[in-house]
Amino acid sequence: xRASPESPSAASSALPCLVVELFGVxxxxxxxxxxxxxxxxxxxxxxxxxxxxxxxxxxxxxxATGWPLDGYSFVVDERFTRExxxxxxxxxxxxxxxxxxxx
Amino acid sequence: xxxxxxxxxxxxxxxALDERGSSAWTEPIADADxxxxxxxxxxxxxxxxxxxxxxxxxxxxxxxxxxxTSPFAGTGITTASKVAVAARSPQTGMIGDSLSSSYxxxxxxxxxxxxxxxxxxxxxxxxxxxxxxxxxxxxxDDLLGYSAAETSEWLRxxxxxxxxxxxxxxxxxxxxxxAAIANDGRLAGRTGGGAVMGAKRLKAIAVRGSxxxxxxxxxxxxxxxxxxxxxxxxxATAKYRDIGTAANVAFFNRMGLLPTRxxxxxxxxxxxxxxxxxxxxxxxxxxxxxxxxxxGCEHHYRTRDAEPETSARVEYETLFALGxxxxxxxxxxxxxxxxxxxxxxxxxxxxxxxxxxxxxxRERDVDxxxxxxxxxxxxxxxxxxxxxxxxxxxxxxxGDLLAEGSRAAAERVGQGSDAWxxxxxxxxxxxxxxxxxxxxxxGLAVAARGACHNRSSAYDVDLSDRSDPDADALARAxxxxxxxxxxxxxxxxxxxxxxxxxxxxxxxxxxxxxxAVTGLPTTADDLRAAGAHINEVKKRFNVAQGWxxxxxxxxxxxxxxxxxxxxxxxxxxxxxxxAYYAVRGWDxxxxxxPSA
Numbered sequence: 032x033r034a035s036p037e038s039p040s041a042a043s044s045a046l047p048c049l050v051v052e053l054f055g056v057x058x059x060x061x062x063x064x065x066x067x068x069x070x071x072x073x074x075x076x077x078x079x080x081x082x083x084x085x086x087x088x089x090x091x092x093x094x095a096t097g098w099p100l101d102g103y104s105f106v107v108d109e110r111f112t113r114e115x116x117x118x119x120x121x122x123x124x125x126x127x128x129x130x131x132x133x134x
Numbered sequence: 135x136x137x138x139x140x141x142x143x144x145x146x147x148x149x150a151l152d153e154r155g156s157s158a159w160t161e162p163i164a165d166a167d168x169x170x171x172x173x174x175x176x177x178x179x180x181x182x183x184x185x186x187x188x189x190x191x192x193x194x195x196x197x198x199x200x201x202x203t204s205p206f207a208g209t210g211i212t213t214a215s216k217v218a219v220a221a222r223s224p225q226t227g228m229i230g231d232s233l234s235s236s237y238x239x240x241x242x243x244x245x246x247x248x249x250x251x252x253x254x255x256x257x258x259x260x261x262x263x264x265x266x267x268x269x270x271x272x273x274x275d276d277l278l279g280y281s282a283a284e285t286s287e288w289l290r291x292x293x294x295x296x297x298x299x300x301x302x303x304x305x306x307x308x309x310x311x312x313a314a315i316a317n318d319g320r321l322a323g324r325t326g327g328g329a330v331m332g333a334k335r336l337k338a339i340a341v342r343g344s345x346x347x348x349x350x351x352x353x354x355x356x357x358x359x360x361x362x363x364x365x366x367x368x369x370a371t372a373k374y375r376d377i378g379t380a381a382n383v384a385f386f387n388r389m390g391l392l393p394t395r396x397x398x399x400x401x402x403x404x405x406x407x408x409x410x411x412x413x414x415x416x417x418x419x420x421x422x423x424x425x426x427x428x429x430g431c432e433h434h435y436r437t438r439d440a441e442p443e444t445s446a447r448v449e450y451e452t453l454f455a456l457g458x459x460x461x462x463x464x465x466x467x468x469x470x471x472x473x474x475x476x477x478x479x480x481x482x483x484x485x486x487x488x489x490x491x492x493x494x495x496r497e498r499d500v501d502x503x504x505x506x507x508x509x510x511x512x513x514x515x516x517x518x519x520x521x522x523x524x525x526x527x528x529x530x531x532x533g534d535l536l537a538e539g540s541r542a543a544a545e546r547v548g549q550g551s552d553a554w555x556x557x558x559x560x561x562x563x564x565x566x567x568x569x570x571x572x573x574x575x576x577g578l579a580v581a582a583r584g585a586c587h588n589r590s591s592a593y594d595v596d597l598s599d600r601s602d603p604d605a606d607a608l609a610r611a612x613x614x615x616x617x618x619x620x621x622x623x624x625x626x627x628x629x630x631x632x633x634x635x636x637x638x639x640x641x642x643x644x645x646x647x648x649x650a651v652t653g654l655p656t657t658a659d660d661l662r663a664a665g666a667h668i669n670e671v672k673k674r675f676n677v678a679q680g681w682x683x684x685x686x687x688x689x690x691x692x693x694x695x696x697x698x699x700x701x702x703x704x705x706x707x708x709x710x711x712x713a714y715y716a717v718r719g720w721d722x723x724x725x726x727x728p729s730a
Contacts (some may be wrong), residue, residue, distance in 0.1 A: 052388065055381040057409050102369030103634070106601070108668055109389060111599045128385050129373035131635050132597035133566070134450050134587055 046071055047121045051080055054128040056081065060086045070124075074098065074115030075126060076125065091127065104130040139165050140350030141205030141651040142173070144661035146181065147247040149262065149269060151195075151254035151334055156262070158269035169654055172661075173204030175231050176626035176668040177249055178220035182229065183675045185251055192224035192326075193333035195255040196492060201300070202249040202655040205651045207239040208346040209355050212363045212722065213630035215239045217300070217317065223325040224333075225311045225484070225539050226560035226584050228676045228685075229327030233588075233625050235424030235588035244343025246406055256335040259307075261289060262299075267553045274337035279304055281477045284317030284340075289340050301478025302328040306524045309333065310537040310609055311466030312562075316476070319432075319447070320424060323563060325483040325583055328502035350653025358647050361631070363428045370635035374431035378421070379450035382565070386450075388459075390699065391567045394458045395512055396490035397556050397691055400567040404463020408453050417465060419445065431633055434497030437466040446473035451587075455486025460493060460510070460518050467515030471522060478526030484539055487562035488519045491540040491624040492532070494554045495547070502547055503531050511724075556689045559584035569692055569700045571596040572603065575708040577614045580724075584673035591631065592617040605712035614710075615717045619665030640651030641684035670718075673726055683724045686711055 050065040058064060066084045070076030074096070080098035081088050088094040091103045104111050106126035107119075118126070137144025146161045157353065163177070171180045178200045190196040199221045206214035214456060217239040223230025244266050259274040276277045277285050282301035289299050299317070306313035306328030313328030314321040322328075349355045355556050387405035390410045394402040406412060413435050423430035437444045446469040456462065456471040475482040489510050495502055496509040509532065510517040525532030535543050538585040540562055544555035558561045561584025568575035577590025588594060595601060602609070620640065624631050627644060637643045641658035648656040673681075693704045 036383065039619075054388065055410065056376050058384075058413065059376070067143055089497040091622070094434065100369050102372050110601065111597060113599050126385070130598070131370065132382070132385065133591065133593045134377045134382060134564075 042088045047119050047123065049076065049119065049123060049125055051076070052124070052126045053071060054126060056129060057087055057091045060090050062086070070119060072115065073112065073117040073119060073125070076119060077105070077115070080127075099127065104128060109110055137163070137168070137347070137654040138166055139168060139205075139654055141209060142168055142248050142346055143243070143347050143565060145247045145265070147250045147269070149250065149252045151252065151256040151260075151336075153257045156256070156269060156271050160247070162521055162662065168704065169656075169660075170207065170664060171668055171671065172623065172626035172664050173206070173221070173248065173572070174202055174216065174218040174626040174628040175233055175622065176671070177204070178218040179229060179231060179668060179671045179675065181249060181251055182220045183671055183678070184720070185253070186222050186675070188678045189680075190222055192222045192230075192330060193228065195253060195334070197222045197330060199252045199327065199330050199334060200249060201238070203243050204626060206627055206629065207222065207649065208243045209349050209651055209652075210426075211355070211629070211647060212366050212426065212428040212530065213633060214425070215424070216628035217242065217322070218324040218625065218628070219315055219327045221327055221330040222679060223560070223583070226328040226330045228559055228584065228679060229672050230327060230330070231583055231672070232315075232322035232324050232327055233628070234317050234322035235320045235630075236300065236316070237298040237425045238300050238317045238339070238341060239344045239628070240425070241341040241343055245341050245443070246343060246345060249560045252334060255333065259335050259337055261338045261340055261534070261624045262336055263338070264294065266343050278339045282479050282723050283319065283476070286316070286318075289338055293340055293560055294342065297340045297342045299340045302331050302336075303477060303526070305478045305480045306332035306527045308526070308537070309335070309541070310480055310525060310528065311539050312481040314479050314481050316479060318425060319422075321476070324483070324586060324588075328421060328479050333556060342524060344544075349651045352356050354650035355647070356526070356611050358650055362643075362647075366428045366633055366635045371429050371431070371632055371640045374429060374632050375421075376654055377410040377414050378431055378433035380413055380433065380448060380453055382410070382450040382454050383457075384409035384411055386565070389570070391570055392458050393563070393565055393567050393664075394396070394479060395456060395461050396459060396494045396554055397489070397563070397567065398688075400570065402458035402461075405458060407463045408457040408465050408468050413448070414464060417469065424448070427521035427630065429481070429630065430483075431632060434574050436467055436470050439466040441466065443472050443684050444473050446470070446476070451565050452482045455483045456518065458484050461512035462515050463513070464515050469519065471518055474519060474522050474526075478701060479520065483564060484562045485522060485525060487556055488525070488536045488540045488543060491543065491551070491555050492521065495551055500547065500549045500551055500659060502535065508532060529556070553690050557585060557692065558688060559685050561585050563689070566593050568688065569702055573617070575611050575612055575688060575702055575707065576714060577608060577617060578708070579688050579707060580614070580711060581618065582669065584675055589621055590614065590618050591621050607709045608717065610710055611713035611717045615666075615716060618669050619662065622664040622668040623661055625662070647728055656673045673720075677725060683711075686724060
């Protein structure tokens with residue numbers, strides 16, 4: 032998914048507003064395929080994601096920080112990553128999925 | 135002589151079938167063998183290396199059919215009740231090894247044996263009955279044509295429910311080269327063990343026993359087993375418990391990894407309809423656990439359409455092979471096809487891939503000796519189901535051809551159709567597009583049993599934060615070899631690979647379990663060495679059966695440039711293979727040193 036076209040505002044123009052794609056258990060928990068979230072870094076995006084989607088708190092994401100719990104991972108621009116400081120841009124794609132990606 | 139280590143008997147049951155019936159005897163398995171190759175797949179591979187003559191006809195009497203357990207089976211360690219099956223594969227001509235969760239593993243150990251090796255050929259269709267120390271044949275004419283599940287149910291009703299059964303379905307009776315052996319609803323599916331069993335005129339094996347070998351330190355085993363069982367239901371297995379491997383469909387499609395229309399593409403427009411998420415919400419009926427397993431990853435579904443209801447258990451591999459690979463997006467059809475594969479007793483990956491090959495033959499107007507309209511067609515569920523029925527009974531020209539698998543079918547048909555036969559060494563590819571997974575691409579090319587995600591789990595590297603697209607050849611080769619060794623170890627301990635993320639340090643924790651069960655002073659390094667040794671044993675078997683470097687490659691389709699996605703550069707692949715041989719300590723042609 033690409034950046035939401037209506038997302039920028041005067042106050043948050045520096046923060047990319049993205050949609051996080053959910054797969055597997057996170058999708059079932061959230062009952063959504065995508066959830067919008069903002070953040071300049073992946074860690075900040077995670078914190079916003081858990082605020083916007085409380086169903087993921089304590090199940091797939093840490094309730095306080097939003098960072099994926101054991102068993103879950105972010106995939107940024109089609110690469111698995113655990114780098115909370117990763118800078119995000121308006122074209123960045125973000126996926127939340129189980130870490131055990133294979134069979 | 136009995137074993138002096140815990141968890142095993144040190145006994146191999148040999149059964150020879152012939153015109154007069156059967157003869158049975160016991161041979162020792164040395165403690166040193168268990169230390170070096172652990173059990174399970176390692177033990178089965180070693181026995182196969184010793185017992186199968188070079189050049190033995192895979193469907194002839196000399197090819198041994200081997201079942202092996204591990205020291206962990208029967209100890210209460212979660213997931214460890216698995217039985218390894220090995221024979222020279224009628225599909226590949228190389229090592230055919232398969233692993234299945236099964237109560238048969240417990241029954242075989244209770245019957246006083248760690249492994250069973252069957253040679254020869256029965257004079258009539260038979261059931262091999264092992265009742266503690268007694269071995270006999272029971273006629274099986276009345277069981278022919280029945281599914282493995284029906285056969286098992288009937289035999290346990292006849293012999294007693296304490297018997298555990300491994301059986302073949304109709305496809306195994308008819309020599310379909312990718313026929314499976316079923317146990318308790320699970321399949322030893324890949325490489326055609328069911329065809330080997332059928333060639334021996336064995337419809338089933340029924341085993342009952344009464345004495346498990348003690349572990350060296352039962353209290354330590356119990357404590358470690360409790361801890362592992364608790365972690366096995368943690369977040370690392372949530373995916374498997376809540377949705378199952380079916381969860382891969384939608385994510386793989388998003389990543390361009392979902393093989394579609396015989397690997398013509400990596401994305402499928404109908405993926406959401408057959409995704410794990412959709413099946414969970416619209417078709418799920420419940421889930422089950424394998425023998426002695428706390429994870430419970432087996433998800434069951436029912437069809438929901440105007441046709442009579444069908445129930446099926448499906449995995450990701452079933453969904454990709456019978457769904458996207460054939461262009462089929464109707465979940466009801468895919469569920470029926472999955473149930474049909476189980477009923478016939480065939481490996482769904484090879485079946486779907488071989489049907490997809492035939493669909494592409496139709497698309498390209500290749501002459502298979504039948505009217506074009508009699509061939510299966512992309513996206514046509516009815517023609518997929520018809521082809522599976524034909525395969526199971528080897529019905530007509532199409533059924534008999536496709537029952538051979540994609541490599542043999544393409545060789546028979548010619549007309550350039552080997553260009554889209556998607557196999558390595560004769561074993562059809564699993565549901566991962568290797569054009570976007572470079573470590574797996576190498577792993578599939580060099581794996582001893584052919585293209586298999588369960589023997590090369592190198593996708594674990596590619597689909598993780600350890601992935602490095604710019605890795606040099608030696609680093610990539612080391613990662614591929616390491617994933618093979620880890621898989622070989624788990625398959626030999628007979629621990630489920632779904633536990634791999636539940637174990638903090640797989641080698642250290644497995645060593646602790648191994649010490650407690652066997653009493654041997656096993657270290658993590660010992661287990662690393664065992665994983666590598668097991669893969670060396672498999673390689674030596676293949677070399678004895680005529681393996682050459684030319685077999686370590688990938689299907690032509692994956693090596694050809696395409697407009698809409700990446701391909702694998704053949705020169706790049708050769709460099710990775712060179713590096714892999716170097717990491718293994720093999721020569722430039724991939725041959726192990728004679729003295730190793």
